[in-house]
Amino acid sequence: MFDKLKERFTGTLEVAEAHCDGPCGVYDPAQARIEAESVLAMTKKILDLKVPEGDDAKAHAAYHNTLTRFIVIKEERAELAKHHLMVLWTDYFKPDHLAKYPDLHETFWKAAKLCSSCKQEVSLQHAEELMDAVKKVHEMFWGSKGKDVAWYTAS
Amino acid sequence: MENELPDATWKERLLYFLGRRQAFLIEGSSMKPTLSEGDAILIVPRSQIEINDIVLAHHPYKESVKILKRVSQINDNGSYILLGDNESESTDSRTFGPILPKEILGKAVCRLK
Numbered sequence: 001m002f003d004k005l006k007e008r009f010t011g012t013l014e015v016a017e018a019h020c021d022g023p024c025g026v027y028d029p030a031q032a033r034i035e036a037e038s039v040l041a042m043t044k045k046i047l048d049l050k051v052p053e054g055d056d057a058k059a060h061a062a063y064h065n066t067l068t069r070f071i072v073i074k075e076e077r078a079e080l081a082k083h084h085l086m087v088l089w090t091d092y093f094k095p096d097h098l099a100k101y102p103d104l105h106e107t108f109w110k111a112a113k114l115c116s117s118c119k120q121e122v123s124l125q126h127a128e129e130l131m132d133a134v135k136k137v138h139e140m141f142w143g144s145k146g147k148d149v150a151w152y153t154a155s
Numbered sequence: 156m157e158n159e160l161p162d163a164t165w166k167e168r169l170l171y172f173l174g175r176r177q178a179f180l181i182e183g184s185s186m187k188p189t190l191s192e193g194d195a196i197l198i199v200p201r202s203q204i205e206i207n208d209i210v211l212a213h214h215p216y217k218e219s220v221k222i223l224k225r226v227s228q229i230n231d232n233g234s235y236i237l238l239g240d241n242e243s244e245s246t247d248s249r250t251f252g253p254i255l256p257k258e259i260l261g262k263a264v265c266r267l268k
Contacts, residue, residue, distance in 0.1 A: 013195055016211055016223040018239060019183035019246065094249055096242060144243055 027092045029138045032111075035081035036134045037155050039118045040127040042074035047122060075119050081130065082115035088137060093144070101140050111137060159189060160209065163197055163265040171197055171267075178267060179211065179223070185239030185247070186223060190266070196223075198261040204235065209263040212237065215251045221260065224248075235259065 049067055052059035089108040098104055111133035117126040135151050142149040163171070170176045176197040181190050189209070190196065198211050206226050212235075214220035224237035224247050234253035239245025248254065 013178045013180040015182050016179035016221050017182050018186040018223045
């Protein structure tokens with residue numbers, strides 16, 4: 001009884017959660033888009049990197065250091081892109097979304113595969129296809145919420 | 156609208172003060188538009204549950220969490236299929252499966268203003 005009176009007068013009520021697993025409203029394909037953009041940027045940088053001419057040890061060390069950093073970033077970002085796509089696929093999207101987007105599973109499956117390809121290869125084509133796939137996810141996601149959110153990129 | 160919860164009457168408030176109802180604060184938006192974050196509701200513990208009732212239940216995998224969802228279906232074995240009214244932003248029986256009767260804590264009867 002005392003607890004009830006305290007509740008009533010202090011407003012400290014117990015919580016009933018009406019959540020989705022991620023706190024509601026935090027899903028956003030922008031996370032996958034930012035990582036995919038990084039993958040594309042790193043792929044371009046690796047392809048543009050020039051092997052130093054001659055036997056200058058310092059120049060070769062600098063080249064390998066830079067190349068390694070680009071590769072590491074590409075690897076990490078591709079994995080993060082895959083993670084964010086998987087969260088959207090498995091946590092946000094529900095079976096009833098399939099009615100509106102019959103190719104939902106195919107889209108996510110291909111996008112996840114492209115993340116792996118971008119790690120294994122230095123492929124501008126696959127990095128650009130990953131961006132296209134993330135754009136399609138963006139359109140499905142916001143379409144499922146009935147919102148018209150324009151696609152944009154940071155770079 | 157049949158999905159709406161009525162506002163608490165003086166009788167429900169009295170029952171709350173007498174400990175026959177429990178008050179809960181809503182967090183999250185999975186029960187929109189029926190209930191929004193910050194709404195307060197009264198629960199009748201151990202009530203007869205029917206389809207379309209809004210119920211409070213233990214989360215099947217998170218011991219300390221209590222969830223509020225609507226009964227969509229009652230299975231032959233007595234378990235409940237619970238769904239959020241805002242299905243696109245709800246984790247419910249579509250994800251964690253049916254809820255056993257022993258996990259149901261009560262039924263929402265009205266909202267506190």
